[in-house]
Amino acid sequence: KQPVKLLVLPGDGIGPEVVREVGRIIAWLEKKRGLTFELTEDLVGGASLAEYGVPIRDEVIEKAWAADAVLFGSVGDPKWGHVSFDKRPEVAILKLRQELGLFANLRPAKVFDALVDSSTLKPDVVRGLDIMIVRETVGGIYFGDPRGIETLPDGSKRGINTEVYTTSEIQRVARVAFDLARKRDNRVCSVEKCNVMESGLLWKEVVTDVHARDFPDVELSHMLADNCAMQLVRNPRQFDVLVTGNLFGDILSDLASTLTGSLGMLPSATLGAEQADGRRPALYEPIHGSAPDIAGQGIANPIAQILSFAMLLRYSLNLQSEADMIEQAVSNVLASGLRTADIMAEGMARVGTSVMGEAIVREL
Amino acid sequence: KQPVKLLVLPGDGIGPEVVREVGRIIAWLEKKRGLTFELTEDLVGGASLAEYGVPIRDEVIEKAWAADAVLFGSVGDPKWGHVSFDKRPEVAILKLRQELGLFANLRPAKVFDALVDSSTLKPDVVRGLDIMIVRETVGGIYFGDPRGIETLPDGSKRGINTEVYTTSEIQRVARVAFDLARKRDNRVCSVEKCNVMESGLLWKEVVTDVHARDFPDVELSHMLADNCAMQLVRNPRQFDVLVTGNLFGDILSDLASTLTGSLGMLPSATLGAEQADGRRPALYEPIHGSAPDIAGQGIANPIAQILSFAMLLRYSLNLQSEADMIEQAVSNVLASGLRTADIMAEGMARVGTSVMGEAIVREL
Numbered sequence: 001k002q003p004v005k006l007l008v009l010p011g012d013g014i015g016p017e018v019v020r021e022v023g024r025i026i027a028w029l030e031k032k033r034g035l036t037f038e039l040t041e042d043l044v045g046g047a048s049l050a051e052y053g054v055p056i057r058d059e060v061i062e063k064a065w066a067a068d069a070v071l072f073g074s075v076g077d078p079k080w081g082h083v084s085f086d087k088r089p090e091v092a093i094l095k096l097r098q099e100l101g102l103f104a105n106l107r108p109a110k111v112f113d114a115l116v117d118s119s120t121l122k123p124d125v126v127r128g129l130d131i132m133i134v135r136e137t138v139g140g141i142y143f144g145d146p147r148g149i150e151t152l153p154d155g156s157k158r159g160i161n162t163e164v165y166t167t168s169e170i171q172r173v174a175r176v177a178f179d180l181a182r183k184r185d186n187r188v189c190s191v192e193k194c195n196v197m198e199s200g201l202l203w204k205e206v207v208t209d210v211h212a213r214d215f216p217d218v219e220l221s222h223m224l225a226d227n228c229a230m231q232l233v234r235n236p237r238q239f240d241v242l243v244t245g246n247l248f249g250d251i252l253s254d255l256a257s258t259l260t261g262s263l264g265m266l267p268s269a270t271l272g273a274e275q276a277d278g279r280r281p282a283l284y285e286p287i288h289g290s291a292p293d294i295a296g297q298g299i300a301n302p303i304a305q306i307l308s309f310a311m312l313l314r315y316s317l318n319l320q321s322e323a324d325m326i327e328q329a330v331s332n333v334l335a336s337g338l339r340t341a342d343i344m345a346e347g348m349a350r351v352g353t354s355v356m357g358e359a360i361v362r363e364l
Numbered sequence: 365k366q367p368v369k370l371l372v373l374p375g376d377g378i379g380p381e382v383v384r385e386v387g388r389i390i391a392w393l394e395k396k397r398g399l400t401f402e403l404t405e406d407l408v409g410g411a412s413l414a415e416y417g418v419p420i421r422d423e424v425i426e427k428a429w430a431a432d433a434v435l436f437g438s439v440g441d442p443k444w445g446h447v448s449f450d451k452r453p454e455v456a457i458l459k460l461r462q463e464l465g466l467f468a469n470l471r472p473a474k475v476f477d478a479l480v481d482s483s484t485l486k487p488d489v490v491r492g493l494d495i496m497i498v499r500e501t502v503g504g505i506y507f508g509d510p511r512g513i514e515t516l517p518d519g520s521k522r523g524i525n526t527e528v529y530t531t532s533e534i535q536r537v538a539r540v541a542f543d544l545a546r547k548r549d550n551r552v553c554s555v556e557k558c559n560v561m562e563s564g565l566l567w568k569e570v571v572t573d574v575h576a577r578d579f580p581d582v583e584l585s586h587m588l589a590d591n592c593a594m595q596l597v598r599n600p601r602q603f604d605v606l607v608t609g610n611l612f613g614d615i616l617s618d619l620a621s622t623l624t625g626s627l628g629m630l631p632s633a634t635l636g637a638e639q640a641d642g643r644r645p646a647l648y649e650p651i652h653g654s655a656p657d658i659a660g661q662g663i664a665n666p667i668a669q670i671l672s673f674a675m676l677l678r679y680s681l682n683l684q685s686e687a688d689m690i691e692q693a694v695s696n697v698l699a700s701g702l703r704t705a706d707i708m709a710e711g712m713a714r715v716g717t718s719v720m721g722e723a724i725v726r727e728l
């Protein structure tokens with residue numbers, strides 16, 4: 001049996017310490033489930049800037065192509081606030097998405113029963129919440145041309161960005177959303193701003209076409225982005241799968257995550273297109289950032305990173321039962337009362353990053 | 365004394381019925397406060413489409429220029445879902461903003477003590493919330509060129525919109541925000557997505573410059589739009605004044621409003637630039653939409669429209685004490701237990717649109 005080839009990119013801030021906990025899970029899988037992993041580690045973000053002067057090297061992109069999947073920590077460091085626009089740490093993740101064609105970002109926003117009280121929303125509003133946001137990640141205003149800042153004849157400036165979506169870009173991400181919905185509650189809500197933006201009008205038309213042609217069994221609705229932000233706060237459980245563009249997805253998925261009250265718990269997957277050889281590039285990362293304020297203290301919550309790895313097992317390696325086991329172990333450890341600082345509550349036992357990691361492996 | 369010239373544009377859905385209640389307040393001001401009003405009413409949105417085949421006529425724009433202020437209801441009607449992009453009811457408000465140069469949309473998000481429980485957020489998180497969002501409304505991706513949908517050689521399509529901001533557009537809205545902050549808690553948070561968009565980078569630079577040059581006494585912070593959506597849910601009371609572009613402002617101001625649990629209570633003002641003759645075009649509208657589902661039933665909440673009129677007195681006519689009186693009357697009526705359906709709670713007295721309007725005038 002071939003070893004699983006993983007590229008591990010811990011990045012900045014708490015990235016390295018939470019990624020380390022995944023190492024324990026990998027060791028367990030090798031020992032108890034007969035899997036073998038071939039790990040390659042490299043630098044991205046501020047860590048790469050410090051060592052190589054760029055947020056990501058071409059070599060790392062090549063390694064990502066060669067791997068079965070990429071396990072990503074997080075990038076971003078206020079230390080690099082002064083660098084030029086093309087050198088900022090975030091370029092690492094943007095370039096990985098674009099060069100590997102990672103167009104579908106899957107972001108579950110799920111409320112864990114044990115943590116329902118940590119939300120700022122009333123428990124009755126969020127209990128049992130389970131939304132999947134599918135965000136397009138290689139198009140839209142993030143990558144459209146023309147872009148930049150130009151100086152006008154009078155010395156003042158003009159900043160420009162361009163939102164572009166083509167039929168095929170919309171089709172492929174819509175398909176991912178409809179496919180996912182079939183395995184869930186079979187409902188998709190497509191979000192744009194078609195009352196103001198023509199790109200949103202095209203988005204709505206194309207999603208409607210894909211639905212009619214290939215997924216008539218799935219329930220489809222449409223919502224304006226501003227209304228969606230409101231509905232997420234008023235009645236988030238009305239949603240099953242949401243599908244939207246890059247910029248709206250950035251904002252709405254962060255909003256949805258926050259409803260759960262436990263950002264440190266939420267994983268994500270970003271999937272590319274199936275290649276000629278049947279392989280599909282994919283990257284897995286927690287949705288929390290690099291949290292420089294608590295980095296290096298051993299108090300970060302490793303669960304989002306561990307659940308990102310569970311998504312990797314599920315989507316890239318088709319190891320459903322191993323993924324289920326890890327998710328169950330996380331639930332059990334929470335039920336037993338262990339909590340990292342970010343999700344601490346009265347009467348619970350407060351633990352650090354590695355004790356949480358160990359507890360999850362022990363539970364396995 | 366010259367009469368106050370108002371252009372009244374009730375629009376669609378519940379617009380006409382809530383605007384009608386403002387009529388009572390105007391009558392009271394004429395009788396008790398010695399003011400005289402000269403009202404002109406006209407059609408916009410679906411109502412104008414039905415009568416004239418366009419969402420707004422040039423004549424209405426001219427009347428808006430001639431007026432001291434515009435009192436707007438709301439536009440939007442699912443009946444007109446099929447019309448072409450340039451004829452949709454929303455064009456009425458977009459055109460008024462653009463043609464009158466109404467660049468600064470002021471949207472307070474305030475929690476009324478009597479209604480703190482109607483939020484889906486925990487009372488402890490939103491009690492006393494009082495944010496002012498200043499949204500730029502004549503620039504950004506709403507109006508940038510090129511825009512549209514083009515057909516590619518292979519028959520597929522491409523939708524395009526352009527985000528553009530110039531130094532002067534950013535300066536003038538930043539000034540409005542800093543000025544407002546001085547009359548409040550003296551703090552401004554500027555929101556963009558400068559880690560991905562150059563237009564956001566320029567936004568941040570210009571706001572920083574305006575601050576350093578003219579408002580060093582105001583506290584300024586910067587936040588990414590995705591993080592801002594999260595912070596609004598996690599800890600909304602950290603904010604005083606938020607200033608942001610058209611698209612982010614659309615989403616974030618709706619989000620902020622929803623935190624209050626009472627959309628039917630929230631007014632807005634949209635201000636233009638001072639003209640050579642000292643006049644300043646301005647439009648006042650509730651932030652709730654046309655709510656076609658409850659239109660014509662006499663159950664809509666008229667308070668947001670009435671408070672929009674109070675903002676008109678305050679910002680366009682400098683009638684501070686009259687504005688204060690109306691705001692106080694609204695608080696008192698709520699404290700006395702009257703509620704329209706949207707804010708109904710146990711033990712309160714449920715009333716319709718006109719009983720609520722009458723009660724507020726009686727309180728005056």
Ligand SMILES: CC(C)[C@H](C(=O)O)[C@@H](O)C(=O)O
Pocket residue numbers: 090093094250559560590
């Ligand atoms: C780091 C940043 C460029 C990124 C984005 O805006 O896409 C992040 O916010 C995310 O959501 O993954």
Ligand SMILES: CC(C)[C@H](C(=O)O)[C@@H](O)C(=O)O
Pocket residue numbers: 195196226454457458614
């Ligand atoms: C009606 C619509 C065009 C408008 C907008 O998107 O600006 C509305 O949502 C608003 O916020 O005033």
